[in-house]
Amino acid sequence: MKNAARWAALAVWLAPGVALAAPAEGQSAQGDVSVTIYANNQALVQDVRSITFKGGREKIEFRNVSAQIRPETASLVATDAQVIEQNFDYDLLSPAKIMENAVGETVTLVRTNPANGTETRETARILAANGGVVLQIGNRIEVLRDDGLPVRVIFDHVPENMRADPTLSVTVDAGSGTRPATLRYLTPGLGWRADYVALFDEAKGQIDVQGWITLTNNSGTTYKNAATLLVAGNPRLIGQGFQGIPTSAPDGDATMTEAGTESGTRARLGDYYLYPLAERTTVANMQTKQVSFLDVHGAPASHGYEFRLGWMQTSEQPLSAATVYQFSTSGKAGLGDQLPAGIVRFYLRDAKGQAQFIGEHAIAHTPMGSRLSISTGDAFDVKVKPVVESRTRLGNGHWRTAMRYTLTNALPGPVTVRLLQAGLWGDVKVESESQKSTRPEADVAEWLVPVPANGKVDVTAAFDSRG
């Protein structure tokens, strides 16, 4: 990818060579680039280029800016230079465009004799390029290639404002001399999130967590040897509506059971955390780059089961409980860091010691000191079969619903299942129950049910509801 960058730089360096009668001499590839990337697919690019000013008014072209640059955010700062006008040109040079622009001008035609290959040259004026090309040669008028025979059309120049790449041009009034100029702009197409590798050790009740920053560049441009800073935060930007599935920073649906109150040692910017990359790096176009930022060994973690029933219903088939892993991001008994939004992938060692993947979950930006409870999937051997035993009308809109939950455990060891009956809206009371429940939320009843090894436990409850 470094070569890709060199390649792109080479392309830019060579591009103006032949026929572009560019007015400015100050063309340059990227200079000293720093990129600040936000979690919501936005980046601030700063490009310090060394520019030789001729003195007075001149137009300076900046090639190799992001192909998705938001030109209204671009700013150029240099000592003894005043910006007069800023343009962003992307009039793509193409055969149709060059022909349209040549209307009224003179071109050279090279005809090739199909029989013997001899070439004859003549000069023609293009009268029109509507549908087909109409030419004037001397005092006769002809349609280009009407006879289907080979004719080369040679244009002596390329229109000045037409380019192969998007180009930012700035007209400045500056004193002469060579000095650095700082170009700054916002661009979408660069984003990042975190990816975590969590290796859980059941026997020790511990977890090893590695955090990686995953950076993606789809901005259409390679940033060479850039000082890169990642900002954990989604600054609100005008014109950024809801975009469906998040591109980089996931929300993490309810994995944080308790938000933390500890402050980390990481650098901050306003309310955002900063993750500078230790070394300069080349962020190539169409590249996914990962850099490590967290490596914690032996943090305490636990493994449990949770079953949440959305409303009072019967299931003919037993339903799997969710496997849940819990750990803290606290400094004392946890990972000791805040976690930028991303995906946590869980691994376990199999009997032969090889790490095997057991499921993943998205997490949101998580402060230090938080408790996380992350579900990795369904438990094969721990199941709950809910049954509505009876539903009796006690009065107008007043019902009694008797539920039975059969919890089964096909594992050789005992487990405890956190059984949650949700959907208790309105004034729902637990009238009677086989074991004591708690109400963590208004519409949820919770039982902690120990299920013996290879065993079965019934929990029954009667709910009295009005509404």
Add this chain to the structure above:
Amino acid sequence: MLRLAFVLTVAASFPVAAQEVRDGVASAPTDRSVTIYRAPHRNGGQLTLSSLGGFAVITETREVNLPAGEARLAFAGVADGIVAESAIVSGLPGGVIEKNRDDALLSPSALMHAAVGREVALQRVNRKTGRTTVTAARILSASDQGVIFATADGNEALRCSGLAEQFRYSGGGEGLFAQPTLSVLTRSSRPSHAVVKLTYIAENFDWNANYIARIGADGKTLNLTGWITMANGNGVSLANARTQIVAGGLNRAYLRRFVNDQPRVIARCWPMQTTSDIPETSGRPYELVRPWLGQEGNADRDEVIVTARRFNLKSPTAMMAMPAPAAPPPPEQLGDLKLYRVPERITIAARQMKQTRLIDQSAIPFETYYRVEAHLLPWVTSAAPQPATTMLRSTNDLAHHLGLPLPAGAILVEQDQGGQPMVLGEPELLDTAQDEQLDLALGVANDITCAWKRLPAANGDRLGHLVVTLTNATTHGAAIELRLNAGGGWSIHHTSVDAPKVDGVPTVKLTLASGEERTIAINLGRD
């Protein structure tokens, strides 16, 4: 493809000057382990090679020679479905500074796009004489709108003159890869040899469990065989790999992934209508001439489908011919999932489905019964006779010669009829743990019916008086489970035979002799 990637990466290592980063190539995998996971939420059903929703975790052991200082290690030949951000590299003495995955692939478009602004050779061939002329040219612009280049004569458009012309590029396709490539930046204090393990998630795999239950001659026991079908939808073959599959539902998090949309270059021309052309259509001032079909991106897609079809056609015969290997040992507990190890190393070729034995259990006692769902609605006068459902019941425990985890899948239930196995039904099985009951619906039994009608209310009471009629036209006695569902605020107040609740529904269990008809009186009451 593999070799090309290798050559390119090596070629790319020469012109490095500015940075002290050496390029290295990891060896081809010396050992491979593949763990295949099924598509989340897919319980059974067909596998289609062209759209596999599952994934695999692949661990490759590779050898590398590291120079002193910084080195960029390329891992060629990883599965094309790789989820780059899931890659874990271990075994590098200097650790990992950064991991990169490049999607800039070598293609005609990419080659020309990368050559913009660069010196290329323009080659023209005289169609008549075959004489070739080569001119130096510089590409000024290359896009899906056409290509403009400059020569010493001036500026021209590619493929607009009617001459046979093309560019020749010098050097290798620098920075462009034959396949998406994963590379790692590492630092080593001295030259060393290392054995590196690369673990990553790759999409476009899947597996399925398929069971065949053959009912024995006694009609009371069955033999259950299970097959695992593994599918690799990737273009990379996993040769001689230790193979595992994982059963159980696991959670996946999906983010929008950027598609690999490289800019396409199409040599279009200016308006090229002549006096012999059809009149202009309104709304479109001119027709663009496309000397090249702009489809180079889809070129290999057709090939993929062809290959997939070929394998699809092959697989049933392959299944028949394959000698039944021994069933693997019972699965290993992996957290709350089940890990099956395929006993021998196997090769899962690119775009291939492969089968291996999952279980082989014989003489499993079972019982059949007929399930009737009666939905009793007192405001309806009568319900016409409804057929019953044939059910097969057993328990997944040792007493029934089972007692092992059964991953979700379809069970083909067969019975011999004149020496020919006939299919009775193909019920779906969910992930079934030890000691769970198997309750499988085989199909409709039209000879066993259930009808009901409402009788006139007696003395104006507010109960619904219903009569349910069950009939058996089969040649054998039939065990029937009649489930009495009452809804809409009504409930079963009284039944003429005992109806204890099963799963919250009053259920009558009885046996009808061949040709018997039986009636059951039911009172429905308003709650």
